[in-house]
Amino acid sequence: MIEVKELRKSFKSLEAVKGSSFTVEEGEIFGFLGPNGAGKSTTINILSTMLKLTSGEVKINGYDVTKEKNKVRESIGIIFQENTLDEKLTAKENLMLHCKLYRVPKKSRKARIDEVLAIVDLTDNLNQTVEKFSGGMKRRLEIARGLLHYPKVLFLDEPSVGLDPQTRAHIWEYILKLKEKENMTMFLTTHYLDEAEISDRIAIMDHGEIIALDTPKRLKAQLGGDVIELQTTDNQAALEEINEKFSVIEATLHEEGITLKVKNSDEFVSTFMKQLETPVTGLDIRKPTLNDVFLSMTGREIRD
Amino acid sequence: MEGMIAIWQRDVMKFFKDRARLFGSMTMPILLLIVFGVGMGGSMESLMQNVAGGDLDFNYVAFIFPGIVSMTLLMTSVFSSLSIIQDRDFGYMREILVSPVSRVSIALGKMLGSATVAVMQGLLLFLLMPVLGVTIDLVSFFVLLPVMFLLACAFASLGLLIASVISSTQAFQLVVNAIVMPMIFLSGALFPLNNMPAWIDVLVTLNPVTYGVDLMKHIMIDVDQLSREVYVEMGLDLDFFGIPVTPLGEVLFIIGFTAVLIVLATLSFSRANR
The missing domain is CATH 3.30.70 (Alpha-Beta Plaits)
Incomplete structure (x- = not known):
C-alpha cells in the first residue's frame, strides 16, 4: 500500500531524510516514531504530496507521489496535528465541503456524513458551529472528516495530542472500529508510546534514517x-x-x-x-x- | 470543477455569516460619498457650469457614484483575499491543498468567492441611490452587473496574488493599502484626472481601475447628454498612449490583467508547500 524506496530530502545544506526505505502492507497499522527533528514530519509531508522529494521513489496505493499527485490525494486521508476545521462553519458544512473537495459521489454524501458522525458520536451536533465544540469534539470531527472519502491510507499525525486521557482512549476506540470495518491502512505518528503499541509494526526514525523496523513485541524482545x-x-x-x-x-x-x-x-x-x-x-x-x-x-x- | 465551486461557495457562505463585516465595510464608501459627493459637489457643479457656459443639469454625485462603487469592488475583493492568509493561519489551507482539487481551481474558486462578495457589497450601495438622487434604468443595470463582476474578478486576482506571496495579516494590510490607495486615486474614481504630469498620466493609463471606472460611468451616466467640454473636463475621453479607448478595449484590458494575475497566483500556489 505504501512503498518507499531510497527516499531522500534535502533542504539547502541540511539532509532531513537520508535514503530511507520501507513498505506498509494493506490493512496494517504502521507506527512511525522518532524524536522531534528526526525527519518524521518531512516524511509524512512527502508521502501526502505536500512536499517534493529530492530523490527516491514513493508509491501510495500504486500511484507515484510525484507523477500522480491527484491519484495519491484521492487515495489518502490525513488527520493533521493541528486543527484544520473551518470553525465558522457547522459540522455538516465542514463535512459537505470535504465531500466536494474529495469528489465523493453526490448520492452517497448524506449517508456518509451520517455514518462518520455516528462513528465519532457527533450525530446530535450536525448543525452546530464548530467554534462551539470542545477540543475533543473538534478532534473527533476532524477524524470523521478524514474518513469521509473512504481513504485507502489514513495518515494520523499526532492524532491525540493535547487531549485528556479519557478522550484519547475514546478516539482510539473509534479509529480501531473503523480500521476493522474498512480494512484501512494506517500510518501513525505519536508522542505517546503507549499508543504506538497498537501498531502492527513500528519504524523508529532518527537523524533522517530508519534505525529500527519491527513489531512492537520483537522490538521489545531485542532489548x-x-x-x-x-x-x-x-x-x-x-x-x-x-x-x-x-x-x-x-x-x-x-x-x-x-x-x-x-x-x-x-x-x-x-x-x-x-x-x-x-x-x-x-x-x-x-x-x-x-x-x-x-x-x-x-x-x-x-x-x- | 466541483472543487472550485465548493471553495467559491465557502467564501460566500462565510460572508453571510459575518454580519459585522457586511455593515462595517459599508462605512467607508458612504463616508467618501458624503465627502466627495456632497462636500465637493457644489464647487464641481459650479465649475462645470462655467465650462459649459450656461445652464447645465449636472449632478456631481451621479458622476462619483460609479467611482465609489468601483472603489468598493476593489477594496472588498482585494481584502477578501485576506481569507487565504487566515486559512493558512488556521490550518484550513492544508485541507484544501492536500485535496485532489487542481491548483488552478483553487485559485479560481478563491477569486470567484472574493468577487461575488465584492459584487454583493457593491450592490448594497445601490440602495442609497434614492437618497443621492441617482437613477439607473433596468437595461443599464443588467449591462452593469457583468461589468461589475469582471472588475471584481480582476481586483480579486490582484488580492490573490498578494496573499499568495505574503504570509502575515499585518503585512498584507500594509501592502494592500500601498497598492490599492494609489490605484483608487489614480483612476478618476473620486475626481476627474486632467492636466496631470506625464508620469502620473502613464500610471493612470496602466491602471486597470481607470478602465473599470470609465466603463461603469459610461453605463450609468447618460454621457451623450453632456456637452463636449464637460465630457472632456470630467475625464471621460480616455486614450491609451494616444489610441482612443473603446469599451471593448477596456474589457479586454481588464480580462488580460485578470488572466495574468491568476496564472501568477496559481504558480505561487503550486510552489507552496503548506
Whole structure:
C-alpha cells in the first residue's frame, strides 16, 4: 500500500531524510516514531504530496507521489496535528465541503456524513458551529472528516495530542472500529508510546534514517531482559560503581536516575542490593516498554 | 470543477455569516460619498457650469457614484483575499491543498468567492441611490452587473496574488493599502484626472481601475447628454498612449490583467508547500 524506496530530502545544506526505505502492507497499522527533528514530519509531508522529494521513489496505493499527485490525494486521508476545521462553519458544512473537495459521489454524501458522525458520536451536533465544540469534539470531527472519502491510507499525525486521557482512549476506540470495518491502512505518528503499541509494526526514525523496523513485541524482545529504574543519592557515582562491579546489558544515566537493562532481574537485584555502596532511594523493576526501546535506540526520550 | 465551486461557495457562505463585516465595510464608501459627493459637489457643479457656459443639469454625485462603487469592488475583493492568509493561519489551507482539487481551481474558486462578495457589497450601495438622487434604468443595470463582476474578478486576482506571496495579516494590510490607495486615486474614481504630469498620466493609463471606472460611468451616466467640454473636463475621453479607448478595449484590458494575475497566483500556489 505504501512503498518507499531510497527516499531522500534535502533542504539547502541540511539532509532531513537520508535514503530511507520501507513498505506498509494493506490493512496494517504502521507506527512511525522518532524524536522531534528526526525527519518524521518531512516524511509524512512527502508521502501526502505536500512536499517534493529530492530523490527516491514513493508509491501510495500504486500511484507515484510525484507523477500522480491527484491519484495519491484521492487515495489518502490525513488527520493533521493541528486543527484544520473551518470553525465558522457547522459540522455538516465542514463535512459537505470535504465531500466536494474529495469528489465523493453526490448520492452517497448524506449517508456518509451520517455514518462518520455516528462513528465519532457527533450525530446530535450536525448543525452546530464548530467554534462551539470542545477540543475533543473538534478532534473527533476532524477524524470523521478524514474518513469521509473512504481513504485507502489514513495518515494520523499526532492524532491525540493535547487531549485528556479519557478522550484519547475514546478516539482510539473509534479509529480501531473503523480500521476493522474498512480494512484501512494506517500510518501513525505519536508522542505517546503507549499508543504506538497498537501498531502492527513500528519504524523508529532518527537523524533522517530508519534505525529500527519491527513489531512492537520483537522490538521489545531485542532489548533482551528486564528494565530496572534506579534512583540513588548520587546517580553519577552509582553509575560508575555499577559499570565497575556488575555485568549489565546497558546502563544509562538520565535526569530521573539510572535505567539498567539486565538479563534476569530477580537474580540481579538480590546481589545488587547487597553490594552497591551508594544508597538507593528508589527501585522499580518492569518489563521493557516501547519507551525503553526508543531510549536505547535513540539515546533520548521521545519528548526531548 | 466541483472543487472550485465548493471553495467559491465557502467564501460566500462565510460572508453571510459575518454580519459585522457586511455593515462595517459599508462605512467607508458612504463616508467618501458624503465627502466627495456632497462636500465637493457644489464647487464641481459650479465649475462645470462655467465650462459649459450656461445652464447645465449636472449632478456631481451621479458622476462619483460609479467611482465609489468601483472603489468598493476593489477594496472588498482585494481584502477578501485576506481569507487565504487566515486559512493558512488556521490550518484550513492544508485541507484544501492536500485535496485532489487542481491548483488552478483553487485559485479560481478563491477569486470567484472574493468577487461575488465584492459584487454583493457593491450592490448594497445601490440602495442609497434614492437618497443621492441617482437613477439607473433596468437595461443599464443588467449591462452593469457583468461589468461589475469582471472588475471584481480582476481586483480579486490582484488580492490573490498578494496573499499568495505574503504570509502575515499585518503585512498584507500594509501592502494592500500601498497598492490599492494609489490605484483608487489614480483612476478618476473620486475626481476627474486632467492636466496631470506625464508620469502620473502613464500610471493612470496602466491602471486597470481607470478602465473599470470609465466603463461603469459610461453605463450609468447618460454621457451623450453632456456637452463636449464637460465630457472632456470630467475625464471621460480616455486614450491609451494616444489610441482612443473603446469599451471593448477596456474589457479586454481588464480580462488580460485578470488572466495574468491568476496564472501568477496559481504558480505561487503550486510552489507552496503548506
